[in-house]
Amino acid sequence: MTDVRAALRQQRIETPSWAYANSGTRFKVFAQAGVPRNPEEKIADAAVVHRLTGVAPTVALHIPWDRVEDYGALAKYAADQGVGIGAINSNVFQDDDYKLGSVTNPDPGVRRKATDHLLECVDIMDATGSRDLKLWFSDGTNYPGQDSIRARQDRLAEALREVYDRLGDDQRMLLEYKLFEPAFYTTDVPDWGTSYAHCIELGPKATVCIDTGHHAPGTNIEFIVAFLLRAGKLGAFDFNSRFYADDDLMVGAADPFQLFRIMHEIVAADALSAEAGIAFMLDQCHNIEAKIPAIIRSVMNVQEATAKALLIDADALAAAQRAGDVLAANAVLMDAYNTDVRPLLRELREEMGLDPDPIAAYHRSGYQERIVAERVGGEQAGWGA
Ligand code: PSV
Ligand code: MN
Ligand code: MN
Structure with a gap:
């Protein structure tokens, strides 16, 4: 039987630098007071989330949104704050x-520029000690006939190969889809x-990143998780939730049951621990809600779904499945899902020397008042202007 508390204590959830900054839709960015003005301040906010939750020790960067002169110094700054640099x-x-694509653009000059940027991101990984390069391409076409679908796949494969070959022994490529x-x-x-x-063609250092918001409505995401786990090709999650499309809302807000089902596949495959090599990252924007509390809430939502998944009685489930007892098998899952795990997580935080209620602790800390007073002219995350 899994040691539920030990597993929860060791859980790692990565927060994204851009979630701390101002963001919005293509209609409007609602600026908030006290948001970070530079990468250092985003990292400082991520460190606060880690100090309060105990399970968010890394922060993902987005280049060029987090461009600095000296990435080694940025990594050192992060370490001094108590966090590490996660995915680039x-x-x-x-x-x-x-406009017509990056690595799949029909113009070789544009392709060169895009690939050079990806290579620059690997340089940044070298300088910061980051393990993961996360690639998402907005590339595609709007009209039938606009470009050759097949040629674009060739161009994509060529760029990925060049970047893959540049990776160090301990570095990985995460290829996100949408x-x-x-x-x-x-x-x-x-x-x-x-x-x-593409990851199979590239080799063992290339794995798939599942952004939970990047699917058609009704897609069974836990099936994808199970399939990729079995194939050894699941590298990471970008967690968020959606009602309609790429909403980037707080993970577990729209469909906590889906998050539980995903975490069940992870737990069942013994893939929760850091050694399993799956990065559990958030990819969210907090357009109307307070940012740091929303990120803490998101971390807690992942913890709650994970705790419920860990509480599934695996033996009873296996027995019911063997017996073909559909209702009993389903009941095992639902019993775990319907358990209130909040008392368990409060106790765990106390054992870890943390406040049992991280959001209340944040509000009491005075940090929000301080950043509102100190930071004037906060940054936009980078898009939605
Ligand atoms: C694209 O929608 C995406 O999910 C990718 O991960 C980007 O890096 C991120 O959002 C930017 O917000
Ligand atoms: Mn994403
Ligand atoms: Mn997205």
Whole structure:
């Protein structure tokens, strides 16, 4: 029987630098007081989340949103704050040059520029000690006939190969997919199957990143999780939740049951621990809610879903499955899901020397008042202007 408390204590959830900054939709960015003005201040906020939750020891960066002169110094700053640098997220979707695509663009000059950016991200990994390069491409087409679907796959494979070959022994590539948006007719990496096929072609250092918001409504995400786990090709999650499309809402807010089902597959495959090599990251934007409390809430939502998954009686489940007892098997899962795990998590935090209620602790800490007073002219995360 899994040691539930030990597993929860060791859980690791990575927070994204951009979630601390101002964000919005293409309609409006609602600026908030006290948001970070630079990468250091985003890291400082991530460190606060880690100090209060005890399970968020790394922060993902997005380049160029987090561009600095000296990445070694940035990593040192993070270490002094008590956190590490997580995944380096590349950004080949914001320049005018990328109107017709980045690494799949018909223009070789644009492809070169995009690939050079990805290579620069590997340099940043070297400088910061980051293990993971996370790639998401907005590439695709809007109109039938606009470009050759097949040629774009060739161009994608060529760029991925060049970047893959540049990775160090301990570095990995995470290839994220997304059903649609900003391209509407074809997307060059639209689904897990496309990502998986490219990762297989590339080799063992390439794995799939599942962003929970990047699927068609009704998609069974836990099936994808189970499939990729079995194939040894699940590298990471970008957690968030959605009602309609790529909403980037707090993970577990829209569908906590889905998050539980995903974490059940993770627990069942013994893939929760850091050694299993799966990065559990948030990829969210807090457009109307207070940012740091929302990120703490998101971390807690992942913890709650994980605790419930850990409480599943695996022996009883296996016995019911063997016996073909559909109702009993389903009941085992639902019993765990319907357990209130909040008291367990409060106790665990106390054992870890933390406040049992991290959000209340944040509000009491005076940190919010301090950043509101000190930070004038907070940054926009990078998009949605
Ligand atoms: C794209 O929608 C995405 O999920 C990718 O992970 C990007 O890096 C991120 O969002 C930017 O917000
Ligand atoms: Mn994402
Ligand atoms: Mn997204």
